[in-house]
Amino acid sequence: MAAAAGTGAVPPPFAYDKIYRTDDEAYDAIAQAQNALGFPLSKKRSKANPKTGIKNRIDVRCHKSGTYRPWKHNSNQYQTSSRKSNCPFYVIIRFDKNTGGFFFEVVSEEHNHEPVENPLDSCRSRRQSQVHFGLLRLEKLVEARSRIPGLTSKDIAEQIVSEHPNLAVSRHDVLCMQNKLRRSRTGAFGTVQTFLDSLAESDKVFYFAADKGPDDKVARIFWIYHSNIEDWKRSPEVLMLDTSYKINRLKMPLLQISGATPLHTNFSAGFGLTVKDDLASFTWILKQLKITATKARIPLPVVVLTDFDNVSLKKASEEVFDTSEQQVCMWQVIKDVTLAIQRKWIGGPDGSVIMSNRLPNPPTRVANPPSPPPNYAPYNRQGQDLQNTPLELEIDQAAERAIQISWQALQAPPPPDVPMGGPRKFSENADGIRDAWIEVCRAETETEFWQRWAQLCYEFPIQKEIITYLHDTLVPERHQFAQYSVKWFHNFGIRMITRNKSSHLKDFFESSSTDLCQLEQHIWEMVSAYCETYEVSLQRELGRRQGHWDEFSVVKDIELSVGSKTMEEILRRVRCALDELQGSLPSQTCTGQFRKQMGLPCRHEILALVRKSEMLQREHIDRHWWLKRPELPTTGIEGIG
Template sequence: MDSSSPTIQNEELYLANSKFDSYDELLKSVRDFYYVKGYGISIRDSSKDKYVTLQCDRGGCYRDRLSIGDKRKKNTGSRLISCPFQIVGKKEYDGGWILKAKNLSHNHEPSTDISRHPSFCRLSPNDVQSVKNMMLSGIPPRQILSSLRQGNPNLPAVSRTIYNLKAKIRKENLGNRSTVSALFEEFEKEGFIYDILHNSIGHITHLFIAHPLSIKLAKAFSNIFIMDCTYKTNKYNMPLLDIIGVSCFNTSFYSGFVFLEREDEDSYIWALSVFKKTLENREPSVIMSDRELALMNAINMVFPNTTNLLCIWHIEKNVLANCKKHFPHTEEFDIFMSSWNNVAYSTSKTIFEHNWGEFELFYQTKKVAIEYIKKTWLPWKEKFVSAWTENYLHFGNRSSSRAEGAHAKLKQYLQVSTGGFQDVTKKICLAIKHEFNEIKVKLASERIQILHNCDAPVFRELLCHISHFALKEIHMQYEKIKKGTMTPCTSHFMATMGLPCAHKIKHLEGMKLSLDLIHPHWRIDTICLNSEDDLHNDIGAKEFDELLSELSSRYQIWPQSKKEFANSMITQLLTESDILFEPLIRRPKGRPPKSKNKRGINSTARDPSRFEFVES
């Protein structure tokens, strides 16, 4: 542009006559002045207490910082066209700021719509702080933007503004630390118990994490856990073993998470061994899982006194997926599945043998289907058939549906499947703190509330001492006595639920039910979730303190050579540090997408199961 034009003269007057009290005031004034003219202003370089060089935001040229080859370059462009416009702001001795022109010409026409210039989309400091707060709460970028626009309908920002700001905040939080160092510091800050395995070149291959609130709940309710892997949770494509506990309210909670390089027996043994330490070597009564042989073997090795039950729902769906093709008519297959369920839910070993014999005889022409069931499921009948499972204390849990629900809830927090360990851990923290607070509030509530239908003398000693869920279960048994709907006693209810059945209640002949009849799992008067004394867990801390004390006392009587050896060993422990890296990104399971532009690459939604394809 010609320097004699009215626009340039107007600029020169503005620059010559303007003085500002602060750097921020100067920056805001210059941007507002040039926005009206159709130009965006960016900072070229600055020293906040000395000077700032401002340029047109189309100044400079595109630089391939990552040296990406032509084939890998994204199909995008650049707004940079080496516009020469520059002005300089300087701080004077009195603290004020002035402006001086360096080059007021542009090599392009002004924009008729300034809204897509990055400097125009920039958020105010207050808005930036709001974004940070909403990020910590796990709110998605699109909802963050909607929230900001509630307060300012004319907000110039777009979705990309929020994504870029999130990336900038993450980079600032990381500072000069490596990703793994920052992760471990986050674990220390939150009080996590964690453990890792890494390969020979320092890449993490396995990561176990347990939040202190999860450990508190797991210790309080350590009788049953459900274990199941979920996928599409992290950018490394690592399976995530989700360990789910069951509270006295019959609600689920996260007990621990394990990122695995492989779903093999050694990986599961390591994961379960670390989890066992968080439980202070307690062994659950029951662990529920799918028919994952590597996991089943690991459970048997790490928890030899624990009963491993198989999910009856998944068994039914596997039978459906593998057997439906042998039945051309839907009605015939429905009868087959009903007959199979009759076998699976046999209430005694004798009834099971009878039902299986009839089932096998009736479908002798369906040899492939029968052979599949005989080879795949019958060897594990003690782990899913009611005749056996109803003798174990599983508190009514016959399936791993809790795990499916927990996976879904976790993925609502994760939002995408492309997060690293730090991002995933922060979202896990949000989920755990939410569910812990829900259980804590429910505990306080049920300690002072009395169910109207249980306000009778027979329940008097149980009120406010056991959960409402347990009370309702007992009340249903009591109603069977009143309505005359009792069936012959099998002892299954007491064995599986740890609560008195209708026959036991009737035998008491109107006497008050005692707390001695209630399994400790259902008690709400014996657990405390308020104290934070034990939130910072440290496996082996007591043993370590004892060793230090003994070392200190023995050190005094050792000869000098042994003292020097001890000092060198301790010094080596204190100074050595492993250089660790994030996991290598694994190729995910399944067929790769046909198109590079295929949508949903960051989706956490699980892939359909085989039975869903069969049913569709």
């Protein structure tokens, strides 16, 4: 073979005079030899003997053979790729009647183009290496790694190539194989129908329902497991609603419904998938949840927590659970404010934590925006206002930093009070206005709320965009997150959905190519893992007893009825009651707020028991905190497909 024209490439010797047993063996030999030089080949044409069926001629050309034909000049001809260079390389594989084998007839050995530097850049090079490696063997590798949570198609391809250096596999090849494997699992009916059939046949599922849209396609799905019903019956008082995006190949947002246990860990109380994250879809899913509660004889929640960003989900919750207190996640509010400050702050770097963690061009994600209420003006990650468009903030790098900053801010102690008009109370930087807003949210009365709001506006007069955002977007919804309001909710001190975020399905996997059957499998694994972990924690709490509890005889009868953290909360009130009894703490009028919010005895109730030499009983504590509580029998109901 002559050197490649214009390239100076000298190919290794190749035995063109060798006889091969089959045409495939001959083609593989020449293809591997040329592929090693960076010249992928392809079969352009073949002819077979009509009587014997044996191929007597196979034309082998370079992948750049032929010429580029612009479409406008050849409207009735095949449009070739612009990468064509009319490469002259041409070899014919012919059948030898005398030997019964196949030999080469060389027409041209030259190439007129540069070789492919990376085999991954050529689909033919990749295909030839995969055929040589074994397609079935490669599919098994892809299938095994696809079961590993968190691995994307790119990760799988990189792992396989690192383990098998002579094999060329790209992200696209992995996606194609995953689609092939998915089709083999779902059959002719498709992934949605297969998913519904698996729910109908599963003995783990307590109830499921599906609803079709105007196009007669499944648009909404709801399901709940038997173990979810058992957990929900034990702790029905608080529900938390959270949506997730980009976790299945159909791009269907997932609504995860959770509750809080006596140990204030979370459990799942149902799951919903929907094509659109609009009001009608979320309303339908929550109505299915309400139907499940009625049939399983579970009380409706006292408090429902949602994310502030999802306006449609908030409206659906208010409509379906109209007798429940509606509350938004305080952590989500502070995170949104932190991101707003990063985008709208007037002034350069000021040494604040918020601005030092600012990203110049973080990604933006908006999915199926429903119609928002008036004055709702969220923002995207590029710093642009999205008027009348709610934003579901994905946990990317920018949001993750905002999460850390907002969490630290929530844990910080409040600054001392400073009268307005005196010295500054907050730092004159981005952290300062964030801290000022947190103080507004911590106000114990509505009057104090507006006083602190006036302080914020007074100390940051030039930050008009931030103040406008706070005033138009958050202040109208203050009754759902401000301390002076939610302290009268029967929420047991739960103000954030971070515990729900921590067990998010994205912790299991982040592949957007996951089908619904795989999604359900991961969800069941999450539910099963929670059940095992909770039982271990519950048994540990039932046997946990602190030595300093003996100092307070008033709690002797409830030591094994509640968790250790709950007991410590009660003991703080016991100490206050004893201090008031000894005169070291002034007496106060009981407002009933602590009992209303926490479901625990306040210091005034405990003081009354101490004076009567009585002890706290389990009945003095809300059933939410009981480690062991009576359960109603669970009766199954059939799903509807």
